[in-house]
Amino acid sequence: MPAFRAPRGTRDILPAERRVFAHVEGVASDLADRYGYRPIDVPLFEQSAVFERGVGAVTDIVEKELFRVSPSRGEERERWALRPEATAGIVRAYVEHGLRTWAQPVRFSLLGPMFRYDRPQAGRYRQFWQWDAEAIGDPGPGVDAELVELGLRFYRDCGLPDVGVKLNTIGDTACRPAYVADLAGYYRGHLSKLPTLERRRLETNPLRLLDSKEPAMVELNRDAPILWDRLCDPCAAHFAGVRTHLEALGIDYQLAPEIVRGLDYYTRTTFEFYRPGAEGQQDALGGGGRYDGLVELLGGQPTPAIGWALGLDRVVNALLEIGTDVEGEPAPVVVVVGADPEDTASRLRIATAARDAGLASRADLTHRRLGKQLEGAARDGAHFAAIVGDELAAGQILLRDLPAGTQRSVAVGDLVKELARADRTHRHG
Ligand code: HAM
Secondary structure, eight states: OOOOOOOOOOOOOOHHHHHHHHHHHHHHHHHHHHHHEEEEEOOOOEEEEHOOOSSSOHHHHHIIIIIIEESSSSTOOEEEOSOOEEEEEEHHHHHHTTTTGSSEEEEEEEEEEEEEOOBBBTTBBBEEEEEEEEEOOOOOOOOHHHHHHHHHHHHHHOTHHHHHEEEOOOOOOOHHHHHHHHHHHHHTTGGGGHHHHHHHHHOOOGGGGOOOOHHHHHHHHHHHOOOOGGHHHHHHHHHHHHHHHHHHOOOOOOTTTTOSSSSSOSSEEEEEEEEBBOOOOOOOSEEEEEEETTTHTTSOOOOOOOEEEEEHHHHHHHHTTTTOOOOOOOSSSEEEEETTTOOOOHHHHHHHHHHHHHEEEOOHHHHSOHHHHHHHHTTTSSEEEEEGGGGGGGEEEHHHHHHHHEEEEHHHHHHHHHHHHHHHEEEHH
């Protein structure tokens, strides 16, 4: 047993898996550039009030998942929390920097770790990564469809072509309260059938009961009142607009009244991305929605906005599960080895010169015998071994083509040029 382990709910991402992450992050930043979502970073921690806004509905994230941090000295009175998501921090930054003076909407993209003090389980971590995109300052509905389409394209480009989207609307402050009151009344009429957690949620956030996976609730929810029938005219028009735009893009979506989301700030459009066959709430690959009231709640002017966050750990897990071929470790073009086991300086100097020229190269810095060094070079998958020997005094070095098993003498001054030419021929045939 090692003395120390990564904290529960976190994990080390070792090089092979990190490469899959890098692939997925690369797809994300290319798409962000192509769609005009501009890169932003916000702190990994904020005053917890940025996340706990006390807007009525109590959510899991605020209720129990906030990862609080207390500084060991100074600023004791500040209450900090690690960010459970990026949206609140980005909106805080939008207000703080007066970005409403920029051309609207302002589109942002952020890739980074988030923290939730949740019970760890498969695909649910205490530190996880998201790609977050936000469009602040556009009332929609076109931008709602743009974001849904962007999410689906991301999954496709990563190598998950079958991801689907579930779409809902949760109305706004004009039509939601009356509906929530009716919904709560409906559940109260069946109080004896409600499991404990659902009974508690009925008091704090009745909408979340629609999303419950408890068998008793599945049946109850079949007959629960649906908001779609009671939307106010502007919300109904918005929802119809989102659907028209999705249809114009040829996007298949599933209407799903249970997509009410686990954060407090949503208005109107909500959606989640799923892999077919993995459609439980725990399995969402990503999700988001409109949050037309959040900018104001964080001290700004009333500003419509929408965004989503895609869980990168879940995408990477899915890619590893289906055995997607992501480019492996790049092999070095050359490993510099030497006949004199002690002369590591010459090997390092030559490898560094090759690196100056942009070639992937290593120096064998061990004191092993030459034979062992050559074995190591082959194991690294190197195309060439440059062998430093007595000829170095005469300005020569042996260049061995490892796969071909041939070797020739090259002037040290020409080595890098030779390698670059051979590497080009090798790669481009
Ligand atoms: P969320 O639904 O809480 O939304 O998270 C989005 C995605 O992050 C989830 O669908 C899931 O893939 C991933 N995720 C969440 N929690 C975990 C976890 N503990 N472990 C692994 N993956 C996780 C938001 O975060 C909103 N900020 C989305 C948004 C942006 N809405 C508007 N703008």
